[in-house]
Amino acid sequence: MTVARREKFDSDEKMIKRFIKKVKKSGIMEEVMDRRYYIKPSTKKRLKKKKQIADQKKLAKKEKSKI
DSSP, X not given: OOOOOOOTTOOHHHXXXXXXXXXXXXXXXXXXXHHSXXXXXXXXXXXXXXXXXXXXXXXXXXXXXXX
């Protein structure tokens, strides 16, 4: 469970921002979006592989630009 404790002089906006940051970091919203619809296991596997390939390309491009 994600909890954002209110500091002594925090405004409401600051507390809400802190809560949203914690929710994003914990991955709750991502999990909710994933569970919104049923995805077949074969589709999950295909999407996972596609994401890994894209991440590898992005990392390779980043490494290439550093040199």
